[in-house]
Amino acid sequence: MDIKIAPLALAEKLTMTGLEVKSTQQRAGDFIFEAEVTSNRPDWLSIAGIAREVAAATGAKLKEIPGNSGLRPALKKCAFKLSVENARDCPCYSLKIIRGVRVAASPPWLRLKLEDLGCRSVNNIVDITNYILFKYGQPLHAFDLDKLRGETITVRRARKGESLITIEGEAKDLTPDTLVIADASRPVAVAGVMGGKDSEVNDDTRNILLEAAVFDPVLVRCGKRLLGIASESAYRFERGVDRNNLEKASLEAAELILSLAGGSYQAERIVGARKIPDRKISLNPAEVARVLGVRIPATKIKKILSGLRFKISSGQRGCFTVKVPSCRGDLNSEIDLIEEVARIFGYDRIPSSIPSIFSSVTHDNTMDLISFIKNILTGLGLNEVFTYSLIDKKSLQDSQVAAPAAIGVCNPLSREQEILRPTLTPGLIKCVSYNLNQKQASVSIFEIARVFSLSGSGVPLENLTLGVALSGERIELLGEGQLKDRFGMLHLKGVVEVLFQRLGIRSFQFFPRGSSAADVIYGGKKIGAFLNIKKSILESFDIKNRQVVVAELSLDEVLKQVNLGKKFVPLPLYPGISRDISLILKHDVSAADLLALIRDEAGSLLGEARISDYYHGQQIPGGSKGITVSCFYRSGERTLTEEEINPLHKRVCRALEEKLEARFR
């Protein structure tokens, strides 16, 4: 065809009709395009197919490829037998016998053409089959006729125990999923993929058998996988080749062989129909507008379709009947034609609009809450991290977390990705380790992600989980000077308390499990845990001389308890009285028990009681801790007096002495 537009403009045009030109390069006055052919368009895997597209995209006129010269085989009768075991595996198989060829190097024009296509030149016969493959998209194969046994070709499934030696010289065992080309005694090629070493055309070859066929795409794919070989032939058969091209391509190859390698065309055999009829598809122009959102006139639609070489006739009720040629196996229904119209019309010419959506959606606010939680945690100075959901078994074992049974990955890419994590902890510890090793003074991170496990009955479970990890020294510059504080369990507890407070979750409890772990309890149910990671565990994660504390909370459970409703409480009318209690408690008395007892004893006049200081040090005996509780007494009805509060506060203190063995300082 004569192309009137500049090569780069053509590349752009093809890209915008769906044949994306990835790169262009100039060579010897020609332009070479490298294009990405989508898997639905095997017709583009040939020069002829690209030419059809160029014609449709640019409106240029496609010249017909000259018909064959009417080459006929010399012999009408021939003893060679061809049989196809199953027409579904191989709808059409044609062979041509050419005798007396001279195998030699290809002429320069042929070698250059193949080189431009990225194909290595072998010899004139093989090069011709490749050239025709690229020209028409029809793979061909040439066998050395004299190496075939018994004047017979059968297209059949491989039998048990059969094997083939590939051109690379490797013996491959074949399976019944493999479609093979066999001579009288053995397979000589894996159909559509590659011929065997034994029947390869080489410099001594004098007589050849030229194969042109259509094979079942799935079987070719099986064959390709079995051999572990990707070939230009297999690539095309897997995607579908155009049967109507078969005879034309095969004849042209024969003609080229006669002209470049000599010899005489002696005989042919064909099994299966060479032609299949065009498909008829009905197209309603109103549907084009309904899908695309633009009204393209019927005359324009017709012009686009006839530019694609489809035949159009008028059908019923304003519809067209479109006859699609066999090379377009991807077109089967009206929507396929609408896409063709849209492509050639140009996506850029379709206007843009915003749809009116009347949403009756059930708005799942989980995402909003998660983003709220992320804001709270980043507000506390934590960084959000994103660690892999697939981890290795070893780091799970090393972390010694009491996690449920993990789900394994079939065929993991590497040992690092062998299970779906049942806990966030190993990933978080690794992350802490990485950052401490990057000389970060402190690491405070969180991750919100799903963890995976197998239930007792083997059902896979997914749980949305919040993980928090803190380590290192926090240094703050305050009005009084520098404050250094080492991250520990109390910080972790503080983070979770702030989070619960902001989410309106009140009646949660922390239950210590030994000195280095605690459970988070809500409504009698464990919803999370704190862990002060053991030194020996930290060492297996390459962390030395540091403390790392980790919390994991089930967000599925936490989100159920969120209460963001607020109700205003009138401001107090009367002033209150505050009293601090400084006491020494045994280490195992929890702050929660202490405050609960104070509230019980003080009754309704206690407005608030909170821990205002905590210390251990030289003045405090071993096994004990020093705590200061600030109590604030207030009445909503009157101003309280010292006389009223003193006996009440004394009673509180006495109860602390008697029930918790507190000593006052």
Next chain:
Amino acid sequence: MAVVAPGRVYRPDAVDASHSFMFNQIEGFVVGENITFADLKGVLEFFARSVFGKNIRMRFRPHFFPFTEPSAEADISCIICGGKGCSVCGRKGWLEILGAGMIHPNVFKNVGYPPKKYTGFAFGMGLDRIAMLKYGIDDIRLFFTNDARFLKQF
């Protein structure tokens, strides 16, 4: 009906600067009685301008996806060179950011929606890739290494 579904996705890729076996994808669709390809363009152009700025240009190229037809890949004008061509966009002036298309009638049939009544568009995009383009991050592994010096920048 309009749905957006973000999440972690997995594929058997070896990890390098531009590949990861785990990454994040945002997929979505709009289905209704008058949803058109023009709506697909309008919504995704709005998205691109919201993320990359209002001077960004967008183009849609025909492509192939099994569940949509017509299908498209969308490019934005290169945010580094503005479309003139540079090393980031491979001298093309465009950066591919998402795949989209009109939901295939077979999909509607399979879920019991009459395709003559309903149309819809669907799209999918890699969140990590978009973040890399937007912030000029050249290595996808940085998202999963969680280096504090990286995290603190966001």
